[in-house]
Amino acid sequence: MESGYIIREQSSLEKELEGYDRSSSFIDRVVDFFRRKSIFVLAYGTGCGAVEMPPTFTSRYDAERFGISGAATPRQADVIIVSGYLSYKTLRRVIRTYEQMSSPKYVIALGSCTINGGMYWDSYNTVKRLDLYLPVDVYANGCMPRPESILDAFIALQKRIEYGEEKGGWERYIENIDYYRENQRAVLGDDIHPAYEADWYSSGGAL
Amino acid sequence: MILQSLLAVVTAYLTGMLYYGIYRNITARFHKRIGPPVTQNIYDSFKLLFKKESTSYGWIFYMGPIVMATASILTLLFIPLFNDGEMEGVSRYGDLFVVLYLMAMGPLGNALAVGISANPFGAMGIGRGLTRMAGLELPFYLSLMALVYFSGSSDITQIMSAQEDMPNMMRYPLLFTASMISLTGFLGKSPFDVVGAPVEVYSGPASEFGGKFLGLLMSQSAIFTFAKLLLMVDLFWGGAGSLAELLLKSFILFIITVFIGIVYGRFKVHQAVDFLIKIPSAIAVAGILLHL
Numbered sequence: 001m002e003s004g005y006i007i008r009e010q011s012s013l014e015k016e017l018e019g020y021d022r023s024s025s026f027i028d029r030v031v032d033f034f035r036r037k038s039i040f041v042l043a044y045g046t047g048c049g050a051v052e053m054p055p056t057f058t059s060r061y062d063a064e065r066f067g068i069s070g071a072a073t074p075r076q077a078d079v080i081i082v083s084g085y086l087s088y089k090t091l092r093r094v095i096r097t098y099e100q101m102s103s104p105k106y107v108i109a110l111g112s113c114t115i116n117g118g119m120y121w122d123s124y125n126t127v128k129r130l131d132l133y134l135p136v137d138v139y140a141n142g143c144m145p146r147p148e149s150i151l152d153a154f155i156a157l158q159k160r161i162e163y164g165e166e167k168g169g170w171e172r173y174i175e176n177i178d179y180y181r182e183n184q185r186a187v188l189g190d191d192i193h194p195a196y197e198a199d200w201y202s203s204g205g206a207l
Numbered sequence: 208m209i210l211q212s213l214l215a216v217v218t219a220y221l222t223g224m225l226y227y228g229i230y231r232n233i234t235a236r237f238h239k240r241i242g243p244p245v246t247q248n249i250y251d252s253f254k255l256l257f258k259k260e261s262t263s264y265g266w267i268f269y270m271g272p273i274v275m276a277t278a279s280i281l282t283l284l285f286i287p288l289f290n291d292g293e294m295e296g297v298s299r300y301g302d303l304f305v306v307l308y309l310m311a312m313g314p315l316g317n318a319l320a321v322g323i324s325a326n327p328f329g330a331m332g333i334g335r336g337l338t339r340m341a342g343l344e345l346p347f348y349l350s351l352m353a354l355v356y357f358s359g360s361s362d363i364t365q366i367m368s369a370q371e372d373m374p375n376m377m378r379y380p381l382l383f384t385a386s387m388i389s390l391t392g393f394l395g396k397s398p399f400d401v402v403g404a405p406v407e408v409y410s411g412p413a414s415e416f417g418g419k420f421l422g423l424l425m426s427q428s429a430i431f432t433f434a435k436l437l438l439m440v441d442l443f444w445g446g447a448g449s450l451a452e453l454l455l456k457s458f459i460l461f462i463i464t465v466f467i468g469i470v471y472g473r474f475k476v477h478q479a480v481d482f483l484i485k486i487p488s489a490i491a492v493a494g495i496l497l498h499l
Binding site: 058059064 | 231235238239240241242243244247250251253254257258259260261262328409410413414415416417418421
């Protein structure tokens with residue numbers, strides 16, 4: 001069902017970081033330093049990946065060592081983790097949650113389900129490629145990725161922030177909002193709520 | 208004077224943030240974790256202040272964190288930093304009553320902003336916060352008013368200078384105990400941390416605040432924490448003669464509340480108020496009767 005859509009070039013996700021120019025201005029670097037050092041995570045437990053997150057954040061793997069801590073609400077979060085398969089019904093909530101977060105914001109997707117559908121590859125009501133609907137910054141692949149992989153994904157994200165990549169996922173989302181909306185509408189219908197947030201994005205933040 | 212006040216605010220911010228960093232580390236060790244760097248809270252607050260977007264609900268929403276921050280900074284400025292008159296800033300223009308009034312002002316201003324955001328979890332948090340405050344204030348005010356009565360002055364500098372031979376915490380141990388229990392609640396530690404109870408009401412009053420609003424709230428919370436500790440040091444421990452002494456004394460008081468907070472579970476709202484009205488208030492009343 002999704003094969004009919006334009007599959008966007010994902011080269012930016014596969015770039016090697018070494019070739020990047022670091023942020024040019026000093027202030028940018030300082031801001032990037034704080035962003036890298038402090039990451040508030042909204043763990044959106046959808047699939048089986050939800051069970052890998054508690055050990056990541058508690059005594060066993062202690063993500064707080066890297067400045068990664070849980071956020072209570074989307075308003076306070078920097079990163080949303082989509083942990084595994086998403087039904088279309090849940091996708092609506094995830095989009096709404098993502099749009100409530102404040103920029104700069106990042107998406108980490110766990111597991112093969114968010115990459116190609118995984119074991120739900122032929123399901124009629126499951127998202128096969130999360131990147132069609134939300135701008136994913138880092139994938140942690142596997143079925144399921146263990147807490148080590150999740151920490152690895154966070155460290156990859158911190159590197160991307162450190163190197164001051166010119167286009168974060170949230171910028172791509174705003175720039176290509178029509179593309180994302182088209183994909184979202186194709187599976188969710190026109191009822192993407194709340195309308196004011198959808199309008200805000202569609203107007204390029206001008207409202 | 209302005210320079211001294213600015214310096215006081217910067218000191219309070221840095222100290223408060225570092226104390227919270229140490230607090231997070233101690234909590235982590237209790238969980239058998241390593242814990243974040245000590246400077247983590249400074250990173251958090253700066254990152255939040257550098258966020259590009261912050262959802263707002265109009266000017267009253269802006270007022271919330273601003274009133275909170277104003278109240279915290281004013282509270283700090285009206286409390287003398289040292290007992291020898293150094294770095295006094297504007298502190299001699301206010302007394303204990305002004306400080307107590309300002310301490311209650313911040314949460315009320317924030318209640319307004321949370322109300323305008325119409326977030327049910329925020330409203331729930333504010334309801335819990337104000338109810339808890341009614342419980343916290345009773346033993347705190349009882350012991351502080353008794354202190355004012357015994358010292359014969361509401362001027363913090365005079366209360367400080369009256370304890371040169373013996374600090375008030377030794378002279379009036381019951382009043383000190385009662386206000387320490389209240390301080391644990393004022394600093395948001397268990398068992399009185401029901402206001403921002405993470406899994407029950409998300410983060411309570413702060414649910415709807417993101418970006419720079421949350422950054423401002425975090426920064427003012429650090430300043431306010433230091434101000435409360437400073438008040439306790441001044442009133443019960445004879446103040447401090449130097450920065451090192453001040454840091455040591457306030458840190459010891461802070462660490463006491465941290466240890467109380469780590470080992471206790473969380474009271475429900477009515478349990479907290481029930482406890483505060485009965486036990487610490489009774490201790491405070493006993494302290495008053497003992498010394499009359």
